[in-house]
Amino acid sequence: MSNLTYIPEGTTYWAHYDHIGELHDGYNVFEKMWAAWYAYMQNDVLATGIMSFVMHEIVYFGRSLPWIIIDSIPYFRRWKLQDQKLPTMAQQWRCTRGVLLTHFTIELPQIWLFHPMAEAVGMSTSVPFPSWKTMAYQIAIFFVLEDAWHYWFHRLFHWGPFYKYIHKIHHEHSAPFGLAAEYAHPAEVFMLGIGTIFSPILLSYLNNGDFHVLTMYVWICLRLFQAIDAHSGYHFPWSLYNFIPFWTGASHHDVHHEKFIGNYASSFRWWDWMMDTQAGAAAQRRRRDKKRAERDAIALKEQQKLSMLSMGEEAKIMGSQICVGKEE
Ligand SMILES: [Zn+2]
Numbered sequence: 001m002s003n004l005t006y007i008p009e010g011t012t013y014w015a016h017y018d019h020i021g022e023l024h025d026g027y028n029v030f031e032k033m034w035a036a037w038y039a040y041m042q043n044d045v046l047a048t049g050i051m052s053f054v055m056h057e058i059v060y061f062g063r064s065l066p067w068i069i070i071d072s073i074p075y076f077r078r079w080k081l082q083d084q085k086l087p088t089m090a091q092q093w094r095c096t097r098g099v100l101l102t103h104f105t106i107e108l109p110q111i112w113l114f115h116p117m118a119e120a121v122g123m124s125t126s127v128p129f130p131s132w133k134t135m136a137y138q139i140a141i142f143f144v145l146e147d148a149w150h151y152w153f154h155r156l157f158h159w160g161p162f163y164k165y166i167h168k169i170h171h172e173h174s175a176p177f178g179l180a181a182e183y184a185h186p187a188e189v190f191m192l193g194i195g196t197i198f199s200p201i202l203l204s205y206l207n208n209g210d211f212h213v214l215t216m217y218v219w220i221c222l223r224l225f226q227a228i229d230a231h232s233g234y235h236f237p238w239s240l241y242n243f244i245p246f247w248t249g250a251s252h253h254d255v256h257h258e259k260f261i262g263n264y265a266s267s268f269r270w271w272d273w274m275m276d277t278q279a280g281a282a283a284q285r286r287r288r289d290k291k292r293a294e295r296d297a298i299a300l301k302e303q304q305k306l307s308m309l310s311m312g313e314e315a316k317i318m319g320s321q322i323c324v325g326k327e328e
């Protein structure tokens with residue numbers, strides 16, 4: 001059922017809300033609010049664009065705020081990964097300005113374009129909402145696909161000129177903090193942003209439109225939570241990584257900022273495991289040990305080959321001596 005069904009005489013948002021309530025008793029408060037918003041706006045692209053962008057800003061800065069407060073309380077320092085490096089207010093303010101600039105110049109157009117693209121492949125904006133099970137499996141797919149996208153593009157951004165002219169900005173903070181999650185060059189924000197919006201469009205296309213824009217909102221919220229927490233600089237006993245061993249979290253991404261190399265994935269550790277790009281002293285030690293073991297194995301083989309050769313030579317000499325003895 002389309003949202004455009006609801007065009008009551010009242011022009012205010014709440015008039016739409018009441019009208020929808022009268023027509024559909026079964027809708028819950030959120031479904032009524034949702035349908036009233038689309039009916040009130042009379043323009044689905046505008047309705048989705050405004051809602052997505054406002055939600056993105058509220059979640060981004062709302063989720064960053066607790067980390068700003070935590071940074072100012074010494075009690076929490078025991079869980080700070082690089083405990084000597086706290087962000088100054090000047091750094092945080094500079095970061096906020098940079099983030100706002102890319103939000104308005106890069107992410108806003110991307111968010112705006114999302115609706116027409118997703119609608120073209122059949123995305124739904126109507127009520128009732130999809131079940132939580134449908135949303136959960138679709139969001140799980142988005143996490144996996146975005147992680148792969150992020151891993152490979154992030155690795156690319158660490159290549160010579162791309163690092164020098166683009167990714168270096170994100171690495172200005174060797175000890176990251178929540179607000180720095182989206183502090184990056186506009187080209188990077190654009191390329192990595194595609195990873196977030198591409199998978200919902202692909203799924204909508206493959207699923208013949210069985211995809212609701214609400215799922216996209218929840219996905220964006222969770223992705224922001226993941227990115228901001230990964231940059232928080234804190235690893236607590238209750239951090240998700242302690243319960244899900246393949247989850248990245250701050251303990252993974254903080255080392256990336258500290259060492260400038262390795263740990264390229266966004267949500268899961270498996271790409272770094274598979275491609276042997278884990279960062280940190282333990283991973284380096286393991287790689288060194290592995291290389292040494294390989295070198296030792298080659299040297300041993302060479303030694304065995306040489307001793308076999310020399311044994312063969314000795315056997316030859318002995319054989320010829322026996323022959324000479326016989327002749328005598
Ligand atoms: Zn990087």
Ligand SMILES: [Zn+2]
Pocket residue numbers: 170176181231253257
């Ligand atoms: Zn980062």
